[in-house]
Amino acid sequence: MISVAEALEQLFALAEPLGSEEVPLARANGRVLTAPVTALRDQPPFPASAMDGYAVIGDEVRPGARFTVTGEAAAGRAFAGSVAPGEAVRIFTGAPVPPGATRVVIQEDVTREGATITLSDRLDSATHIRGAGIDFTRGQTIPAPRRLRPAEIALAASMNAGSLTVARRPRVALISTGDELVLPGDRPGPDQIVASNTFGLAALLEANGAEARILPIARDTVESLTTTFDLAMDADLIVTIGGASVGDHDLVGPVARDLGMEQSFYKVAMRPGKPLMAGRLRGVPMIGLPGNPVSAMVCGHVFLLPVIDAMQGLPAVPRPLLETTLAADIGANGPRAHYMRARLTPEGITPFESQDSALLSILGAADALLVRPPEAPAAKPGTTVSYLPL
Ligand code: AMP
Numbered sequence: 001m002i003s004v005a006e007a008l009e010q011l012f013a014l015a016e017p018l019g020s021e022e023v024p025l026a027r028a029n030g031r032v033l034t035a036p037v038t039a040l041r042d043q044p045p046f047p048a049s050a051m052d053g054y055a056v057i058g059d060e061v062r063p064g065a066r067f068t069v070t071g072e073a074a075a076g077r078a079f080a081g082s083v084a085p086g087e088a089v090r091i092f093t094g095a096p097v098p099p100g101a102t103r104v105v106i107q108e109d110v111t112r113e114g115a116t117i118t119l120s121d122r123l124d125s126a127t128h129i130r131g132a133g134i135d136f137t138r139g140q141t142i143p144a145p146r147r148l149r150p151a152e153i154a155l156a157a158s159m160n161a162g163s164l165t166v167a168r169r170p171r172v173a174l175i176s177t178g179d180e181l182v183l184p185g186d187r188p189g190p191d192q193i194v195a196s197n198t199f200g201l202a203a204l205l206e207a208n209g210a211e212a213r214i215l216p217i218a219r220d221t222v223e224s225l226t227t228t229f230d231l232a233m234d235a236d237l238i239v240t241i242g243g244a245s246v247g248d249h250d251l252v253g254p255v256a257r258d259l260g261m262e263q264s265f266y267k268v269a270m271r272p273g274k275p276l277m278a279g280r281l282r283g284v285p286m287i288g289l290p291g292n293p294v295s296a297m298v299c300g301h302v303f304l305l306p307v308i309d310a311m312q313g314l315p316a317v318p319r320p321l322l323e324t325t326l327a328a329d330i331g332a333n334g335p336r337a338h339y340m341r342a343r344l345t346p347e348g349i350t351p352f353e354s355q356d357s358a359l360l361s362i363l364g365a366a367d368a369l370l371v372r373p374p375e376a377p378a379a380k381p382g383t384t385v386s387y388l389p390l
């Protein structure tokens, strides 16, 4: 049995970064930027007013000072002239500040009568002008690689990028195995259950930039599994679920090996998720996840997400753990790393009473996995512990 860290290293060795593609900016959120975005212009491109008011020469601003209004500047419509001593230009937010003006007096500090304005007794000291290029200048970049968030989409738009270079989405084929499984919405027989893992994993993968494809459920026969593997061969990553233990009906390992799978490892020192398998099947990386629903999802968080990140050109590293304080007593851990479903509160983290790997309801109620290293001693409330946010 190998450690979680070793298993992840071996998975990274199986998964090479995929190529890149151009996508329209509006489709780029959540994708991994693989080439830097370079600003094609300064922003703002001109000194711009930050407020509605009057543009004047800053040195002339004092309580009671009077100016003659000579024109108007609005967003998208600059004033054609400049500002001379004793003059003011009516200006609105986003408008170019006319040459000569060095300050905008906000309209709340001004009384206007006809073409004359008088400044009030109480003036603020700000110029209310945004200098050209204070946000970014031409040539400035958004560095790559990075996963694009809405803020970076807005920044790239402002830089005038119409399309972005992003990693191709990894195509992940998801195979459920088991005679007991039916699809959600079907009519399960009296001895059947509904396949949940493929759907949870597809959602997890899709939310992290992959393109998940749920294949037909493979039955516990060599023929059915073989046919289903055939359907998966155009994927960038094959993920099987269940059938990975050593029971009479656990055929994933034997069938994959018959089809030529070169196995990297089998079994990881973790809980839940021990019977994890990985290898390369006719050139395609393959991961065999355990069937218990929580085990499959925990392995999705711990292994699949870093792997598909690496396939998208992000650094090949484990997901970073966060730290908080323990809010309950916990016992000593055994030889396997334990990923405990837990709840985060202002007091810290509390693992759920039951950690049965079949209980999705508890995974649904959890917002973190408390990570207990192998052989971690018993711990008291107040101890600093690590967790993976869900
Ligand atoms: P296995 O590894 O095939 O022995 O499966 C372990 C347990 O997980 C069994 O109780 C299966 O019924 C269950 N299981 C396997 N695959 C799925 C799935 N796709 N969705 C929900 N439960 C599953």
Ligand code: MG
Binding pocket: 177, 178, 179, 242, 243, 249, 291
């Ligand atoms: Mg099974």
